[in-house]
Amino acid sequence: xxxxxxxxxxxxxxxxxxxxxxxxxxxxxxxxxxxxxxxxxxxxxxxxxxxxxxxxxxxxxxxxxxxxxxxxxxxxxxxxxxxxxxxxxxxxxxxxxxxxxxxxxxxxxxxxxxxxxxxxxxxxxxxxxxxxxxxxxxxxxxxxxxxxxxxxxxxxxxxxxxxxxxxxxxxxxxxxxxxxxxxxxxxxxxxxxxxxxxxxxxxxxxxxxxxxxxxxxxxxxxxxxxxxxxxxxxxxxxxxxxxxxxxxxxxxxxxxxxxxxxxxxxxxxxxxxxxxxxxxxxxxxxxxxxxxxxxxxxxxxxxxxxxxxxxxxxxxxxxxxxxxxxxxxxxxxxxxxxxxxxxxxxxxxxxxxxxxxxxxxxxxxxxxxxxxxxxxxxxxxxxxxxxxxxxxxxxxxxxxx
Amino acid sequence: xxxxxxxxxxxxxxxxxxxxxxxxxxxxxxxxxxxxxxxxxxxxxxxxxxxxxxxxxxxxxxxxxxxxxxxx
Numbered sequence: 001x002x003x004x005x006x007x008x009x010x011x012x013x014x015x016x017x018x019x020x021x022x023x024x025x026x027x028x029x030x031x032x033x034x035x036x037x038x039x040x041x042x043x044x045x046x047x048x049x050x051x052x053x054x055x056x057x058x059x060x061x062x063x064x065x066x067x068x069x070x071x072x073x074x075x076x077x078x079x080x081x082x083x084x085x086x087x088x089x090x091x092x093x094x095x096x097x098x099x100x101x102x103x104x105x106x107x108x109x110x111x112x113x114x115x116x117x118x119x120x121x122x123x124x125x126x127x128x129x130x131x132x133x134x135x136x137x138x139x140x141x142x143x144x145x146x147x148x149x150x151x152x153x154x155x156x157x158x159x160x161x162x163x164x165x166x167x168x169x170x171x172x173x174x175x176x177x178x179x180x181x182x183x184x185x186x187x188x189x190x191x192x193x194x195x196x197x198x199x200x201x202x203x204x205x206x207x208x209x210x211x212x213x214x215x216x217x218x219x220x221x222x223x224x225x226x227x228x229x230x231x232x233x234x235x236x237x238x239x240x241x242x243x244x245x246x247x248x249x250x251x252x253x254x255x256x257x258x259x260x261x262x263x264x265x266x267x268x269x270x271x272x273x274x275x276x277x278x279x280x281x282x283x284x285x286x287x288x289x290x291x292x293x294x295x296x297x298x299x300x301x302x303x304x305x306x307x308x309x310x311x312x313x314x315x316x317x318x319x320x321x322x323x324x325x326x327x328x329x330x331x332x333x334x335x336x337x338x339x340x341x342x343x344x345x346x347x348x349x350x351x352x353x354x355x356x357x358x359x360x361x362x363x364x365x366x367x368x369x370x371x372x373x374x375x376x377x378x379x380x381x382x383x384x385x386x387x388x389x390x391x392x393x394x395x396x397x398x399x400x401x
Numbered sequence: 402x403x404x405x406x407x408x409x410x411x412x413x414x415x416x417x418x419x420x421x422x423x424x425x426x427x428x429x430x431x432x433x434x435x436x437x438x439x440x441x442x443x444x445x446x447x448x449x450x451x452x453x454x455x456x457x458x459x460x461x462x463x464x465x466x467x468x469x470x471x472x473x
Contacts, residue, residue, distance in 0.1 A: 275467070282460055286453065289411075293449055296418055301425040302446065305439055308425055312432050 007090070015085035018092060024083040029055065029094060030102055033075045038064075046071065048079055048094070057081075057094040069101060069109050074207060076102040111214050115241060123223050129247040130228040132260060136196040138165040139260055140189040140227065142182060145170040148203045149232065149253035156257035161264050167195065173202035178212035183221035190225050198225060199256045200242065201232025213240040222246055232256035354386040372397045411452050418445040 005013075018024055031048030038044050042061030047054050057079055059067075071077060081096040101108045118124060139157065143149045150168060157164050169185035172178040182200065189198050200222065202210070212218060213233045219241045222229045231246035232253040243249040250256035300307055346352055354360065361369040362382045369375055375394050383390040409417065421442040424430060430438065 279464065286457055286460070289415075289453055292415065293446070293453065296415075296422060297446060299422050299426075301422050301439070301442065308428070308435055308439075309432075311428055312435075 008087070011085070011087045011090050014090075014092075015087050018083060018085050021083075026080070026082060027094075028078050028080040030076070030078050031055065033071055033077055034073050036071055036073050044071070046073075048077070055094055056091065057096050059096040059099060063097045067099060069112050071099055072108075075108060078102045107211070107214075111241065114214075114216060114219075115244065118219060118241070118245060123219070124244050132228050132230070132248060133196045135262055136164070136260065138167065138194045138196055140167050140169055140192065140195040140198040142169045142171055142185040142189060142198065142200040143202050143232075143253065144173045147173065149173075149201055149234070152203075152252070152254045153199060153232075153257045156254045157261045160258070160261045164261055167192070172212075174205065174209045174212060179215035179217040182212060183217040186218075186221040186225055186229070190227055195227055197260055198227045198229045199232050199250075199253070199260060200229055200246070201250070201253050201256060202234065203253060204234035210235055210240060213242040215241070218242050219245050230256045230260055351386065354384070357386075359390075360384040372399050411449065414445050414449050414452075418442060418449065421445070 029048055031050050031054075034047045034049055034054070036044070036046040042064065044059040044064045046057050046059075048057055049055070059079075059081075078100045079094060079096040080098045080100075081094050083092055084095050085092045122128060141150060141153055143153070145168060154166060157166055167189075169189045171181040171185040173182065186198065186200060189195055200218075202213075210233055213231070222231070222242055222245050228247040230248045230250055231240070231242045232250040232255065233240050233242060234252045239249065248259055250259050296302075350360070360383070362384065363369060363375065364380060364382075367374075369381060375381060375397070377394045377396050379394050381392050381394060383392050421438050425435065425438055425442070
């Protein structure tokens with residue numbers, strides 16, 4: 001008779017069954033990582049798969065902290081831990097307590113070590129990176145002669161600066177012998193005196209394809225290059241070692257050409273604008289100076305200079321007037337003085353006295369008579385009047401004491 | 402005369418011209434000084450105008466040279 005139980009009962013049964021199996025308690029599984037995600041909780045969730053099957057895995061924060069490398073989708077790894085059953089969902093999964101690169105994964109670990117070593121030697125320092133020449137005339141390219149990279153670089157470079165000279169240093173860019181080939185090509189390029197900058201790279205590909213750009217040989221060749229090196233390894237994920245030690249990194253070979261080769265059309269535009277700018281500024285300056293001069297020229301000192309003599313004229317006139325007035329006053333005063341003197345003189349005029357009825361009496365000898373006793377009765381005297389004179393004889397005297 | 406150096410710059414000449422105008426407008430000058438300043442002012446005015454005009458001509462010539470080069 002078939003056993004009939006509930007889902008919960010069944011899942012619980014399976015959980016007990018599986019977790020009782022000692023082998024499942026501590027097991028290592030080999031597979032390729034896919035959907036590797038790190039939760040905000042710090043736990044790592046991923047799926048391990050092979051050609052036909054997949055297994056859900058989780059690595060908790062505590063164990064994940066011990067990871068010596070960064071697991072990525074596509075990596076082959078060994079995951080060790082125990083199998084558990086998630087009862088509610090009827091799923092089993094691997095609680096991974098450790099993770100290790102397998103095959104190419106081992107290479108990843110080695111790469112991380114190499115990166116650390118190079119970083120410690122200062123090979124990735126910003127201060128080491130050489131500046132690129134702004135207007136290179138001769139650019140070297142290390143890449144495959146048959147790949148898309150060389151074609152793309154040529155196209156972009158020539159369209160930006162038609163006169164640019166590009167020299168190819170062909171090399172294998174994947175598989176065995178690639179690291180040596182690339183390193184040699186870089187060395188050869190450095191031996192060429194007219195090159196000013198070097199692009200090293202290739203088009204996109206899988207991690208294995210690009211692996212040669214993670215080699216120590218290529219890295220050292222770039223580090224020892226006297227020419228500035230732009231790495232152009234076409235890929236989306238992590239930077240390769242070559243990217244990290246190069247003087248500049250480009251996401252693609254085309255981007256590298258854009259970085260290295262200046263855009264002549266853009267420069268022409270800029271020059272044109274600068275020309276306009278200069279002309280406008282010069283014109284504005286001249287116009288402003290002209291305006292300043294015009295303003296000065298229109299000032300009264302130049303248009304009506306005689307106005308500035310006005311002051312002097314007025315000064316003169318004022319002086320003239322003052323003088324006139326002084327003269328008048330002085331004359332007037334003189335006149336008054338003269339009139340006063342004339343008046344006084346007039347009073348003293350004897351003739352004036354006579355005209356008031358006084359007579360001038362004189363003795364025969366001409367002596368003026370002022371006292372009565374100076375004459376005797378019977379003497380003849382002359383009395384001069386204002387008009388005419390009288391011949392008189394003294395009758396008698398009357399003295400007044 | 403009151404020129405600072407043998408060949409003043411355009412800016413110096415303009416400055417001197419402005420000074421003269423100001424002095425004359427203030428009216429504190431004697432008759433002789435007035436005449437002197439006026440003569441000097443006219444001179445500077447002429448000088449500045451001629452220099453400005455020369456600068457304009459030179460600018461036009463330089464622009465024309467550039468155009469010629471572009472048409473080559």
